[in-house]
Amino acid sequence: MTGIMIDASAIADFLSLDLYGEDLKVNKPSDLNSSECGALKFAGIVSDKYVKIINSNPDSFVIALDGYEGLLSTTHVLSKNPRLDFCKVLQHFFPIVYPAKIEGSAIVNPDAVLGKNIYIGHNVVIEEAVIIGDNSVVLHNVIIGKGVRIGKNCLIKSGSVIGQKGFGFERDHDGCPIPFNHYGSVTIGDHVEIGALSTIACGVLSDTIIEDMVKIDDHVFIAHNTRVGKGSFIIACAEISGSVSIGENVWIGPNASVIDKCAIGNNALIGIGAVVTRPVGEGIVSAGNPARKLRMKECDVGPEHKT
Structure with missing residues (x-):
């Protein structure tokens, strides 16, 4: 500056x-x-x-x-x-501006489609059939798996892994784990930020979906087939299990965990360290282990942190 x-x-x-x-x-x-x-x-x-x-x-x-x-x-x-x-x-x-550039150490599959004014950092790996929209930034050491689609004006911070196989097995009669292959990918909307060292697993038979304006903090894990609604915030070290449905403008606090196939309604707030084992309704503040309803939110936006 x-x-x-x-x-x-x-x-x-x-x-x-x-x-x-x-x-x-x-x-x-x-x-x-x-x-x-x-x-x-x-x-x-x-x-x-x-x-x-x-x-x-x-x-x-x-x-x-x-x-x-x-x-x-x-x-x-x-x-x-x-x-x-x-x-x-x-x-x-005072915008932070990255150059329109692909660093020499990046590996970009020739089948990938990259938009205008994109920055691709050092040691990034972009696999086949990936699509990245205009003005997006992919910082260093990121891996983007086959078929991932990333919208416009997105920021993917260093060390994140997007679109690789998630955790899925079934045991046979002898107790031997048989992998459940993942054939879907990840679809990410516009104006999305994904924090450093975060992982978003690909879908099993359909895509994991991150909608427009979602903001994901560092060290977050999102499992296969989850849908994160528009404008939601997921804060550091949260763990979202498979096939979770997260509504719009939801705030999920640090170190929270959400059990698989659970639904969280629009404008809900999940507290720090909460363990969500059953659905959370629209506009509800939920916290604890197991998480329980504390009250209704007073407004429909995430909490502000004033300094």
Whole structure:
């Protein structure tokens, strides 16, 4: 981001918010404690402590919660959702851009179809009949199995494995395990992010499906034939067993486990470490081992983490 200089007024105009204070130059996003000139920050919690911190750094620009009205002497705007507005500003003015390039150490099957402006990282393996949409990024050491389809504007982080055989066996009369071959693949929608060292197994007879706008954290496992609905979040170290149906805008917490063939309704929230052994209805907050209903959600979006 070296060399980027944005007027505070341009950011305020982009957010359609009033600018308070000097129209200074903004050059980098920073945490609230930064004393650097031109630092861009956000404050989502109102407290005397943060008022002192913000006002002690007069050369920064803060996207502040509207409860800060009349409390700040530094350049700022007042927002109903500072964290969201901060994210929008970062995407618009400080995007992370990868080159349109296939690294020389990548192995790409000649039958694969790659869209425009794609980055393929070091040591990536892309097998036959894979399709990857425009503007997608596949980082280093990723393996993408036969027939996987990845949409536009996706990010696949390093070390992930997508579309290889999942775990499936049947024992014969002598107790010998007979493999249940997997003939499906994985279909991934647009604007999907898959975290580092995550695994998405291919379907057995039909595809495992990850719908548009799904965000999957690092170290997540998703088994064969699972469907993850649009806009859902699956957080680090969660384990989703086979043939699970996850609705739209679901939030599944860290280290949660979901038993095979279970259904989770739209807008549900599964708590940290929950063990889901039976269906979870729409809009329900469920936690514990075994998971049980705690309450209904107050809103239909995932929880915010404010700093």
